[in-house]
Amino acid sequence: MQDIKIKSVRFDESEVQSLVAENLRDLSERYGGTGDDTPITADDFAAPNGDFLVAVADGELIASAGWRRHGDDAELKRMFTTQTARGRGVARRMLAAIEDSARDAGCRRMILETGDRQPEAIALYESAGYVRVDNFGYYKDHPDVLSYGKSLLPDFAG
Template identity: 75%
Template sequence: MQDIKIISARYDEPTVQRLVAENMLDLSERYGGTGDDTPLAAADFVPPNGDFLVAVADGTLIASAGWRRHGDDAELKRMFTVQAARGRGLARRMLAAVETSATAAGCRRVILETGDKQPEAIKLYESAGYTRIPDFGYYQGHDGVLSYAKALPPAA
């Protein structure tokens, strides 16, 4: 894979929103509806209460992952890799970058919601040390929702 940089970006940038729209299309194809209806705002991803990261290759955004503060935790949102870049470890790199950012902000763990129709995401999270927790978020109580968490090391 070409040289890939992971950088912070504004959630409301047009190029970021195009990638988010692709993410929502992917979720819509899996689950129906419009994708993820969780209320989000660009301000959710502004440090120190969040961060939105993108992977850039040859000037093109190919992956995203953000986090927003949820109490003492960092809630993972909008984790996505474009189809052409899948299967090369990029999602794992994005997840690690989120964990690093959240650790630096003093979060104690990363929490997330995913769905049972995303087996590749479930496999990634479990192999990265995430364990099931009680459902907590916007989709709490919905069929097929799976919530996970991973403890973060104390900030240095």
């Protein structure tokens, strides 16, 4: 596998927004509509209340993941791996990096929403120790939404 660098970036950078647009197209193909209407701003991912990471290989952005503070929790947003980078462990590396970022900022748990038409995402989260939690957030009342959580600190069982 080629060298992959994971780095923190501004969410509103044009190259990052191109990757986010690819993510939304993927979601739109799975669910219809615009893919995800959750209100998000660049400030959501600004320290100390968030971070946005990308994976870069051969000068190209191949994956993204961000978190934003949700009380004592970090909410995972815009987790995405490009089609050409899938199946090579990039998503697992991104998930570990975004968990580290949130943990370093003092968050106790990572929470996320995903959908029932994303079996590869569900498999990744469950294999990484995420368990179902009560639905929350923008899509909490949608029937195809699945919410997950994982403790980021060893002394927290939530």
